[in-house]
Amino acid sequence: MALSTPSTLSLRQSTAISTQEFAELRQYIYDLSGIDIPERRKYLLENRLGPRLAELGLRSYGEYTMLLRRGPNKDEELKFFFSKITTNETSFFRDLKQLDVFEKFVLKEVLEERGNSDDKTLHIWSAGCSSGEEPYTLGIMLHEALRMSILGWKIRITANDLSPDMIAKAREGLYGEHSLRTTSQDITNRYFTKEPSGYRIHPKVKKLVSLGLINLNDKLAVKRVPRSHIIFCRNVIIYFDDAMKQKVIAGFYDNLLPGGYLVLGHSETIHKHSRAFKPLIKPGGIVYRKEA
Numbered sequence: 001m002a003l004s005t006p007s008t009l010s011l012r013q014s015t016a017i018s019t020q021e022f023a024e025l026r027q028y029i030y031d032l033s034g035i036d037i038p039e040r041r042k043y044l045l046e047n048r049l050g051p052r053l054a055e056l057g058l059r060s061y062g063e064y065t066m067l068l069r070r071g072p073n074k075d076e077e078l079k080f081f082f083s084k085i086t087t088n089e090t091s092f093f094r095d096l097k098q099l100d101v102f103e104k105f106v107l108k109e110v111l112e113e114r115g116n117s118d119d120k121t122l123h124i125w126s127a128g129c130s131s132g133e134e135p136y137t138l139g140i141m142l143h144e145a146l147r148m149s150i151l152g153w154k155i156r157i158t159a160n161d162l163s164p165d166m167i168a169k170a171r172e173g174l175y176g177e178h179s180l181r182t183t184s185q186d187i188t189n190r191y192f193t194k195e196p197s198g199y200r201i202h203p204k205v206k207k208l209v210s211l212g213l214i215n216l217n218d219k220l221a222v223k224r225v226p227r228s229h230i231i232f233c234r235n236v237i238i239y240f241d242d243a244m245k246q247k248v249i250a251g252f253y254d255n256l257l258p259g260g261y262l263v264l265g266h267s268e269t270i271h272k273h274s275r276a277f278k279p280l281i282k283p284g285g286i287v288y289r290k291e292a
Helices: 006-014 017-031 039-056 059-071 074-085 095-113 133-152 164-172 185-191 219-224 242-255
Strands: 121-127 154-161 192-195 198-201 209-213 228-232 254-263 277-282 286-290
Touching: 017 039, 017 059, 017 074, 017 209, 039 059, 039 074, 059 074, 074 164, 095 133, 095 228, 095 254, 095 277, 095 286, 121 133, 133 154, 133 185, 133 228, 154 164, 154 286, 164 209, 185 192, 219 242, 228 242, 242 254
Parallel strands: 121 154, 121 228, 154 209, 228 254
Antiparallel strands: 192 198, 254 286, 277 286
C-alpha cells in the first residue's frame, strides 16, 4: 500500500463533512428547493460534492456553502449544484402499468371531453421532468391516441425541472439506449431518428413540449405555470418533508382546472397531506382528481 502524500491526505480530509457543515448545507438545500436530505444520507453530499471542493481548491463544505450564498460566480455554481443534489433516474415509458392506467382511465376521458369543446385545448404539466423522457413520452402517447386529428388540437406540455443540466439535455432531445429500455421497438422506429450518438426525438413530438426551469418551493414560479388539465409529478415529492409536500400539493391543486388529474409516482401518496383530491384506484396505479 502506498503512503498518502500530504496533498492526498488533505484532499481526503476536505471531502469529509462535519456535523455542523452538514446541518448548514442541508438547511440551505431545504430553504432553496424544499429537498430534505436526512442525516443518514449525508454521505451522498460527500460523494457528489467532494470532488467539486477539490476542483475549486476549497478546504471545507463550510467554504462551499459560503460560495453558494455569496460567491462572485454563485449563479453559475448553483447550476452545477442543482445537477448534483437532484436524482435523475428516468426513462421513456417508465412504469408501464401506471401509464396503462393513465391511458385507459384518464387520457381517454380527458381527450373525449376536450375533443367535444370548441377549441380542443389540452395542457399537461410535467413537474420535475428531469431530462425530458416523461414529457416526450406523454407527447408520443398523445400522437398515438389522436393520430392525424392531433393537427386540430392546441396542445401544450409544460415541462419543468430544477436542474439546468437536465433541461439542456431535454432540449437537445438526444438519448441513449438506456433511456429507451422500456420503449417498444415500434415506438422507437416511429418517434426517434437513429444517429451515431443516440436516438433523437421526432420534431412533431418535441414541438408539443415547452421546457423551462422551476423550483417547486417558489410559489410565484408555480403560479406562473398555465392552468392544467393533467399534472404529472412522479418520484419528486418523496424527497420532500411533510410541510413541503403539503405546500407542493396545494400548488398543484390551485393549478389544476376543475376535474383535472394529478399523477404521482406509484409509491407516492397524498392522503396524509390533502383531502381535496378524490383518488381513482385501479390495478397498476392510483391517480387523483380535483373534483369539479
